[in-house]
Amino acid sequence: MSLSRSIANSYITLCEEGNDPKVVANSVATFLKENNLISLQKNILDNVEMIEKEKENYNSLNIRSAFPLTAHTTKEIAEGLCGENKVKHRVEEDKKLIAGFVARYRGVEWDASMQGVVSRLRQLLKEQ
Amino acid sequence: MSDSVTEILRQKIKALGGEPVQSEVGSVLSVADGIARISGLEDCQSMEMLDFGNGVVGLALNLEEDAVGAVILGDYKNIEEGHTVKRTKKVLAVNTSDDALGRVLDPLMNPIDGKGDLKKDEERLIEVIAPGVIARQPVSQPLHTGITAIDALTPIGRGQRQLIIGDRQTGKTTVCLDTIINQKGKNVKCIYVAIGQKYSKVMRNVNTLEKAGAMDYTTVVLAGASENPALLYLAPYSATALAEHFLWKGDDVLIIYDDLSKHAVAYRELSLLLRRPPGREAYPGDVFYLHSRLLERACRLSEENGGGSITALPIIETQAGDAAAYIPTNVISITDGQIFLESSLFNKGIRPAINVGLSVSRVGGAAQLKSTKKNAGSLKLQLAQYRELESFSQFGSDLDPTTKALLDRGERAVSLLKQKQFSPIPSAKQVVMIYALNNGFLDNISNDEVPVWLRELNEHLEGREELLSAIDKDWNDEVEKTVKETIEHFVTIRK
Numbered sequence: 105m106s107l108s109r110s111i112a113n114s115y116i117t118l119c120e121e122g123n124d125p126k127v128v129a130n131s132v133a134t135f136l137k138e139n140n141l142i143s144l145q146k147n148i149l150d151n152v153e154m155i156e157k158e159k160e161n162y163n164s165l166n167i168r169s170a171f172p173l174t175a176h177t178t179k180e181i182a183e184g185l186c187g188e189n190k191v192k193h194r195v196e197e198d199k200k201l202i203a204g205f206v207a208r209y210r211g212v213e214w215d216a217s218m219q220g221v222v223s224r225l226r227q228l229l230k231e232q
Numbered sequence: 233m234s235d236s237v238t239e240i241l242r243q244k245i246k247a248l249g250g251e252p253v254q255s256e257v258g259s260v261l262s263v264a265d266g267i268a269r270i271s272g273l274e275d276c277q278s279m280e281m282l283d284f285g286n287g288v289v290g291l292a293l294n295l296e297e298d299a300v301g302a303v304i305l306g307d308y309k310n311i312e313e314g315h316t317v318k319r320t321k322k323v324l325a326v327n328t329s330d331d332a333l334g335r336v337l338d339p340l341m342n343p344i345d346g347k348g349d350l351k352k353d354e355e356r357l358i359e360v361i362a363p364g365v366i367a368r369q370p371v372s373q374p375l376h377t378g379i380t381a382i383d384a385l386t387p388i389g390r391g392q393r394q395l396i397i398g399d400r401q402t403g404k405t406t407v408c409l410d411t412i413i414n415q416k417g418k419n420v421k422c423i424y425v426a427i428g429q430k431y432s433k434v435m436r437n438v439n440t441l442e443k444a445g446a447m448d449y450t451t452v453v454l455a456g457a458s459e460n461p462a463l464l465y466l467a468p469y470s471a472t473a474l475a476e477h478f479l480w481k482g483d484d485v486l487i488i489y490d491d492l493s494k495h496a497v498a499y500r501e502l503s504l505l506l507r508r509p510p511g512r513e514a515y516p517g518d519v520f521y522l523h524s525r526l527l528e529r530a531c532r533l534s535e536e537n538g539g540g541s542i543t544a545l546p547i548i549e550t551q552a553g554d555a556a557a558y559i560p561t562n563v564i565s566i567t568d569g570q571i572f573l574e575s576s577l578f579n580k581g582i583r584p585a586i587n588v589g590l591s592v593s594r595v596g597g598a599a600q601l602k603s604t605k606k607n608a609g610s611l612k613l614q615l616a617q618y619r620e621l622e623s624f625s626q627f628g629s630d631l632d633p634t635t636k637a638l639l640d641r642g643e644r645a646v647s648l649l650k651q652k653q654f655s656p657i658p659s660a661k662q663v664v665m666i667y668a669l670n671n672g673f674l675d676n677i678s679n680d681e682v683p684v685w686l687r688e689l690n691e692h693l694e695g696r697e698e699l700l701s702a703i704d705k706d707w708n709d710e711v712e713k714t715v716k717e718t719i720e721h722f723v724t725i726r727k
Contacts, residue, residue, distance in 0.1 A: 113298070158271060161259075208257060211272045213318070216252035224248055 108144045111135075112151035116159075165193040166208045170201040170217065181207060185214055260315040261299055266308055266460055267505045270300045270317050279359060283318040284311055291324060291462060294506045301506045303462040305340070326470045328477035329353030333421060336438060336452045339467040341474065344454065356473040358466060362528035369534040371568075374599045375486065375543050378414030378656020379407060381586045381649040384608040384666060385615075386571055389599025390420075390484050391532025391541040395563055397548045397555060398573030402585050404547045406653045407571070408488045409437060411545065413444045414656035415486060421478050422450040423487045425471040428464055428494030431456045440654060461505075464498035472529050475542045479531075482538035487530070491547035492523060496559045513558050520562050527566050569593035582650060588615050601659055603707035607666040611645060614670075618642020637675075644674045647682040660700035661690050663707075668719050685726075692722045 111132065118128045136142050165182055167173065173181075173195055182191050186209050198206075202218035258272030268290060270282070282290040282302050288311070294301025304311065326341040329351050336345040343350055371389035388394045396404045412422045424441075426434045434454055441447045451474060455467035468489050475485045489495070496519055503516035511517045523546070530544035546567065548560050553574065555564070564570055571591045578585035597605045617638050631639070648669050651657065657665075665686055668674060677685050693700065699718060702711050 109298075162272070207252075208316075211256055211258065211274060213255050213257040213316070214252040215255070220253060221245070221248060224253070225244060228244060228248070 106147075106151075107141070108147035109151045109155075111144070112148050112155055115148070115152060116155055160192075162210055163192070164209075165191050167193060167195045167205055168198040168201060168207075168217075169195060169205040170197070170199060170203050172197060173205070181205070185209055256319040258300065258317045258319075260311060260313055260317060262313060263304070263308055263311050263315075265505050266304050266462070268302050268304055268308070268311060268317070270302060271298065273300045273317065273319060276300050276319055277321075277323060279323050281320040281322050281324055283320050284308075284315065285318075286310065289320075290317070291466075293502070294508070303460070303502060303506075305460065305462055323357060324359070324466070325355045325357045326473055327352055327354070328356050328474045330478075332451045332474055333449055334447050334451070336454055339453060339455045339459075339463045339470050341453075341470060354477055356477060358469040358473045359525075360473070360476070360529070362525070363531050363533060363537070367533055367537050368531050369539075370598065371532050371541075371595050372598055373484075373532075373541070374601060374659070375411075375420070375484075376414055376418070376656075376659050377407070377411040378658070379410055379584055379651055380657055380662045380665065381584055381588065381651070382407070382571060383600075383659055383662055384604060384649075385588050385612055386569060386586075386591045386593040387596065387600040387604070388543065388545075388569075388593060389532075389595045390543050391530065392569070392593070392595045392599065393527050393530050393544040393546065393567040394593060395546050395548060395567040395570040396573065397550060397560060397564070397570050398585070399550055399553055399575045402573035402575055402578050403583060403653070404549070404573055405437065405490055407573070407584055408490065408545055408547065409440060410654060410656050411486065412441060412450055412488070413446050413654060415449065416445060420449070420484045420486050421475075422446070423453060423471050423475055423485065424450060425453045425455075425468050425487065425489050427455050427467050427489065427491060428457050428498060429454070429490065444654065461498040461501045464495060465502055468492070468495060468526055472526060472542070476529065479533065479540040479542050480538060482540045484540060485542045487542055487544050489526075489544065489546040491549050492563060493547075493549045493559055496522065515558065519559070520566075523563055524566050527563075568595055582646060583653070584649075584651060586649070588612075588649075589619055601663075601704060601707075603663045603703045603711070604659060604666075606707045607663055607670060610670045611648075611666050614638075614641050614645045618645060640675065640679075641669075643679045644669055644677075644682055647679055648674075648686060650683065657690065658700065660703040661693055663703050664693060664715055664719065665689065667712075667715055671716070671719075673719055673723065688726065689719070689722055692725075693718070 115128055115132055119125045136145060165186055167178065167181060178193060178195060182193055185207055200219060204217035206217050207214045256273060256275060258270040261269040261271050276292050276295060278292060278295055280292045282292055284290055284304065288304060288306040290302040290304045292300050292302045327350060328341065331350045335343055335347060338344050371391040373390040375388045375390045376383055377388060382388065396407055398404050412424065415422055434452065438452055441450055453467055453471040455464045471487060475487045478485045496515065499519065499522055500515050504510060504514065508516050527544055527546060530542040532541040533539060546563060548563050550557065550560055569592050572587040573585045574587045577587060621635060621639055648665055668689065674682055674685065699714055
């Protein structure tokens with residue numbers, strides 16, 4: 105892990121633990137000044153943004169569907185896969201799936217698409 | 233016909249089931265030089281195969297706090313940031329089968345000689361822990377190379393690791409190919425691992441083995457110079473997995489790693505790309521472990537475990553004869569002996585260019601036939617005395633008769649050890665040649681004539697299977713008497 109990413113990570117962790125973000129930011133600025141690392145400031149800010157985006161992506165339900173989904177269907181999928189329907193979700197249309205959907209939440213992917221079935225069938229026939 | 237095909241497909245689709253398939257996924261953070269950094273994949277294992285989609289797989293090598301560093305074993309041009317990567321939950325394993333004999337394979341055991349696919353037999357992990365002490369037995373059976381200098385002076389046993397070390401163009405590969413050719417009819421399966429070699433050179437070697445009829449029992453595993461460094465890194469391990477497929481069936485295997493210097497360089501390249509901390513000469517800190525865990529898998533199993541063996545001949549290329557460099561000293565300390573090949577001897581015409589004084593076999597006489605052991609002792613002594621007195625040979629006629637005799641005998645001993653490439657000599661014939669030298673039969677022959685004399689002696693021994701077989705079995709007064717009479721008969725008819 106690079107130094108700027110490491111500092112960015114520490115900043116986010118401290119904020120998540122309940123510390124005042126302004127106080128934490130001041131501590132980080134002091135640390136950078138004392139250790140002659142002011143040049144890393146921009147990289148740290150970029151990394152904070154990147155990490156927050158990654159966390160948001162990780163904690164939200166991403167659904168790719170072959171056909172448009174209704175709100176009700178999306179809710180059911182969220183409840184079935186994430187255990188709750190209030191999780192932040194993003195739906196995208198992808199005709200390449202042929203039918204069904206592919207959902208991703210917190211590092212786990214569920215493939216309920218026809219494209220997935222076809223590729224598994226291809227693999228099975230190849231192995232035989 | 234079409235109904236049955238439809239029915240088969242219907243059954244296959246039914247077998248797939250209707251449930252969504254769950255897999256653990258991550259996203260590519262960056263990809264460069266064949267290395268991808270992937271976020272997510274918290275439960276990823278070391279050496280686990282990762283699926284990048286479109287048939288591209290990778291190998292997880294770095295398990296970091298916030299990312300996984302993986303090397304891509306395929307085309308990485310279409311992989312970009314945000315690309316989804318799936319865990320396969322399978323640690324790298326290769327297909328090993330008896331069909332691999334006679335074939336040229338890549339490090340993932342895929343055929344590259346255009347002779348069709350291999351049958352799927354046993355899948356073996358490429359990284360395994362070596363058999364423990366209890367599972368082994370001491371090395372006591374010889375592995376004959378067919379090269380007199382090695383079989384007599386630095387003998388190799390089945391299950392031993394013997395290093396072949398020397399500068400470039402000193403005959404290291406030739407010694408190994410001679411050894412493979414000499415295994416014909418001896419029920420030893422051979423595996424030649426070409427790491428970082430030129431494809432043209434490897435194909436030339438394959439042709440040589442084919443001409444000698446050796447490819448029937450040999451597999452070539454090739455990771456060429458232009459391959460991904462990850463494949464160069466994996467080649468010796470996957471080849472050893474193939475060797476273990478035969479080992480655990482009770483077979484004897486000879487495996488040659490040509491060469492481990494290039495293997496270490498490929499591993500260095502991979503480690504630096506993975507941003508692992510560099511150590512001495514920029515090699516990673518575990519470069520010793522890289523070779524020790526590989527070579528420890530060469531062993532001789534106990535009879536309860538089948539009695540099979542893997543004999544390893546690793547090759548190391550030195551620079552300007554420096555055997556005290558980092559990687560050479562590492563491998564010297566791991567192996568059970570080394571054979572030094574020197575450029576100066578090669579240039580003088582002494583081929584194989586083995587420095588008998590520096591070469592050693594830590595197994596030694598335990599892996600030698602009784603007949604060879606009895607006769608080779610004197611040969612070693614004569615060579616040692618010759619080396620001591622060699623510098624005095626320039627004084628010619630000013631020397632006393634004893635010194636002159638020692639020098640003459642030593643010169644004939646050196647000539648005896650010279651051998652053409654791809655011309656292995658059976659061990660029994662070697663014994664007869666050495667006996668002839670030790671008992672003065674060569675003393676009246678000029679040094680230039682010695683190779684011709686020995687060649688004619690070998691021809692004289694053709695057809696004397698009973699004598700050669702007796703020499704292989706034992707060395708006693710009766711055998712010695714027969715050998716002496718045979719040589720005397722040869723000398724008489726030669727006159």
